[in-house]
Amino acid sequence: MTTALLTTHQLTARAGQRTLVQDLSLRVQRGERWAFLGPNGCGKTTLLRTLAGLLDPAGGEVHIDGQPLPRLPTRTLARLRAWCPQHHQDVFALTALDVVLASRQPYAGRFGWLAPDDERIAREQLAALDVAHLAEQDVRSLSGGERQRVAIAAALAQATPLVLLDEPTAHLDVPHQLAVCRLLAGLADRAVLLSLHDVNLAQRCCTHALLFLPPGTNGQPRLLAGPLAEVLTEARLSEAYGCPMRALDVDGLRHFLPAADASLKA
Numbered sequence: 001m002t003t004a005l006l007t008t009h010q011l012t013a014r015a016g017q018r019t020l021v022q023d024l025s026l027r028v029q030r031g032e033r034w035a036f037l038g039p040n041g042c043g044k045t046t047l048l049r050t051l052a053g054l055l056d057p058a059g060g061e062v063h064i065d066g067q068p069l070p071r072l073p074t075r076t077l078a079r080l081r082a083w084c085p086q087h088h089q090d091v092f093a094l095t096a097l098d099v100v101l102a103s104r105q106p107y108a109g110r111f112g113w114l115a116p117d118d119e120r121i122a123r124e125q126l127a128a129l130d131v132a133h134l135a136e137q138d139v140r141s142l143s144g145g146e147r148q149r150v151a152i153a154a155a156l157a158q159a160t161p162l163v164l165l166d167e168p169t170a171h172l173d174v175p176h177q178l179a180v181c182r183l184l185a186g187l188a189d190r191a192v193l194l195s196l197h198d199v200n201l202a203q204r205c206c207t208h209a210l211l212f213l214p215p216g217t218n219g220q221p222r223l224l225a226g227p228l229a230e231v232l233t234e235a236r237l238s239e240a241y242g243c244p245m246r247a248l249d250v251d252g253l254r255h256f257l258p259a260a261d262a263s264l265k266a
């Protein structure tokens with residue numbers, strides 16, 4: 001069996017007093033794109049941050065490329081996984097190009113010097129995200145969607161086999177949502193894990209899904225993980241979101257919509 005790029009063994013993640021993920025065992029291979037789906041506050045970000053090595057698990061282990069995550073030196077980890085957070089707090093007057101170039105630091109030579117190739121890669125990724133024209137602009141002046149696309153460009157310029165993105169399409173208009181989907185779907189030799197609120201974007205660009213279901217009667221978290229078509233069904237999505245969801249096939253693609261009489265459960 002080939003070594004999975006990311007594995008978890010009996011992983012437990014907590015936030016404050018709440019256990020959000022319990023005993024999760026997952027194998028993610030190159031070429032797979034996993035959508036993390038579930039209602040607000042279910043634990044998608046917490047799990048992604050734990051997989052990125054930014055939060056310690058409450059139990060169990062994460063391995064990246066066969067190596068235990070806590071034992072990976074910072075620079076090695078930065079060459080293995082990229083992390084694109086949901087929020088960006090820009091304090092300094094950096095240009096969009098500076099922000100993307102920063103993600104090339106794991107490859108910098110002595111004294112932190114970057115090579116001309118790094119700028120080429122950074123500019124290519126800005127172009128891929130349709131923000132090349134903003135390369136010299138202060139990131140603090142960018143719109144929400146523009147800033148989000150610069151952040152995705154930075155994550156991809158890091159050129160890691162594992163890419164973790166927290167709601168990368170949250171601020172994007174529909175054409176740019178679809179463009180990001182196409183871009184991620186084209187990363188055949190990498191593994192991508194992303195949280196989403198739009199099930200239909202997951203349908204377009206992901207191969208697998210991890211769905212947070214309501215806790216069991218014992219209060220324990222329940223997750224369903226597997227190939228997209230097995231996880232994303234009317235019944236499972238209705239259960240996860242607590243509102244009836246209907247499948248609709250359009251142009252050969254399955255979509256999910258809330259039922260006409262759907263309302264949030266009290």
Ligand SMILES: Nc1ncnc2c1ncn2[C@@H]1O[C@H](COP(=O)(O)OP(=O)(O)OP(=O)(O)O)[C@@H](O)[C@H]1O
Nearest residue numbers: 015016017018020039040041042043044045046047
């Ligand atoms: N440090 C903390 N202390 C206490 N509770 C926390 C902490 N961090 C997160 N939480 C809680 O853990 C839960 C999961 O948060 P998380 O951000 O992982 O959810 P999410 O699924 O990504 O939500 P959303 O879809 O709204 O982005 C939330 O209820 C949040 O309030």
